[in-house]
Amino acid sequence: MTLDATDDLAAAQPAGYTLADLDRFGPEPPKSQSRTPFQRDRARVLHSSALRRLGAKTQVLGAGSDDFVRTRLTHSLEVAQVGRDIGAELGCDPDVVDAACLSHDLGHPPFGHNGEKVLDALAGDFGGFEGNAQTLRLLTRLEPKLLGEGRPYGLNLTRAGVDAAIKYPWMRGEGPDPASPKFGAYADDADVYRWAREGAVPGRKCFEAQVMDLADDIAYSVHDVEDAVTGGTLDLRRLGDPMERAAALYVVQDWYMPGESIDALDLALSRLEAEPSWLPEFRGDMRSAAALKDMTSQLIGRFTRAVVTATREAHGGGPLSRYRGEAVLPEQTRLEIAVLKGLAAAYVMSSAGQQPVYEQQEEIIRGLYAQLWNTGTTHLSPLFAELWDAAADDDARRRVIVDQIASYTDVTARRLHEALFDRAATHVTAADTPLPGLGSEL
Structure with a gap:
């Protein structure tokens, strides 16, 4: 980093940050002081092609299956709003949290967690696949913004910005549970991962990543x-039937709270049902x-207030x-979210x-994996x-093939698969089946 660049950063240095x-991992020329480095980070994520593609990727229900349901993009925008509010209340830079929240699902492939599971199985022999590790790869390598000598630097976010997007701060097999499928970086991204974690x-997790993680849980639970x-x-009235209620709470326990009793989960549900805003019947009018x-x-307000209050009680009033x-999630709130x-x-x-x-x-x-591997560059986008x-x-x-598939939206994956496996389609080329663009951004 040049002396001039250091002076520029010092002039724009947000409070509470060094x-x-x-x-930034890759060197850049000095920028004007009209924006802080963290505002610039947020703008780079907001204008990225990876973020735009989330508009056609599955959240829970398939993207495009209903005009109302959320996609990964609308979910990310809502997470960013929740996270920004919590971060501002607790004194961390809201643009760092905002950028991390916008980034948190960038690495998710088509078809949501089901797609993630399939790609992990396909990539098992060369490092696996994990949506959060893929997010780091996009931010620091695949999303076009800055090219260096011998490697691309992705969006080249600040160290604080990259670290805030790392939800699982360990390499594959090195976490608290070595058998867990969750990890934050692939082996060939270890250099930038280590830099971000200096x-x-x-x-x-850094505090901003903790806020991002909580905002994600709050937003998607509600x-x-x-x-x-x-x-x-889901008809909430059905939870009044004891058998129906027990079956639903068993799924809660099985998926999210294996160590918690059904009685504790039932009590958490009862607390939510006792809220004046709880709507037992939805008619569509x-x-x-x-x-x-x-x-x-009201539920989002309930959960965010609980986090802010508990965190302030633990740490006092400073930024x-x-x-x-540490961001504090009260036990009762944790159960209600679950x-x-x-x-x-x-x-x-x-x-x-x-x-x-x-x-x-x-x-x-x-x-798609089999066909792309067998045909080399024929059906790959130019990047x-x-x-x-x-x-x-x-x-x-093989990692390139996985990166390409992970970049597809649900619609593109289906369309390309149909083209490649339609017996009537012959000599299909990349020009015949245009893929999502990865052009330069911001």
Whole structure:
């Protein structure tokens, strides 16, 4: 970093952050002082092609399956709003949290967690696949913004910005549970991962990443229930039936709270039902639609207030950022959030009607992987064809295939699969089946 660049950073240094937090992995010329480095980070994520593609990627229900339901993009925007509010209350830079929240799902492939599971199985012999590790790869390598000598730097965010997006701060097999499928970086991204984590407490998320993680849980627990109610798959009145209620709470326990008793989960659900805004019956008319929206708003307020109050009680009134302080989630709130997530799992994700959909999605991803591997650069977009040509060995080329598939939206994955496997389609080329652009941004 040049002296002039250091002087520029010092002039724009947000309170609570060091010059090292503002450093970027790849060198850049000095910028004007009209924006802070963190505002610039947020703008780079907001204008990225990876963020735009989330508009056609599955959140819970398939993208495009209903005009109301959320996609990964609308979910990310809502997470950013929740996270920004919590971060501002607790004193960390809201643009760092905002950028991390906008980034948190960038690495998710088509078809949501089902797509993630299939790609992890396909990539098992060369490092696996994990949506959060893929997010780091996009931010620091794949999303076009800055090219260096010998490697691209992705969006080249600040150290604080990259670290805030790392939800699982460990490499594959090195976390608290070595058998867990969750990790934050692939082996070939270890250099930028280690750079982002300089000065970090091993295995501990920075404060901004903790806020992002909580905002994600809060937003999707509430909004997935809202989507399920409006979509007709969840009728909250059915929870009044003891057998129905017990079955739903068993899914909550199985998916999210294996160490918690059914009685404790039932008590958490009862607390939510006792809220004045709880809507037991949704009819689809204007009055019930407004009441449902009020319920979601009140629940988000309930959870965010609980986090802010508990964190302030633990740390006092000073600003919290980076590795100063821990975000506190009260136990009662943790259970209530888990119950809402479990209701969506019980009535949407684990329903018998979804199984044929999951099987078709797996067929699409496995078929695409096989065809892209067997045809080399024929069906790769120009960016990934360039990475294929530069790859050092077969494992690196397989990683390129996984990167390409992960970049697809649900619609593109389906369309390309249909084109490649339609017996009437011959000599299909990349020009015949245009893929999502990865042009330069901001």
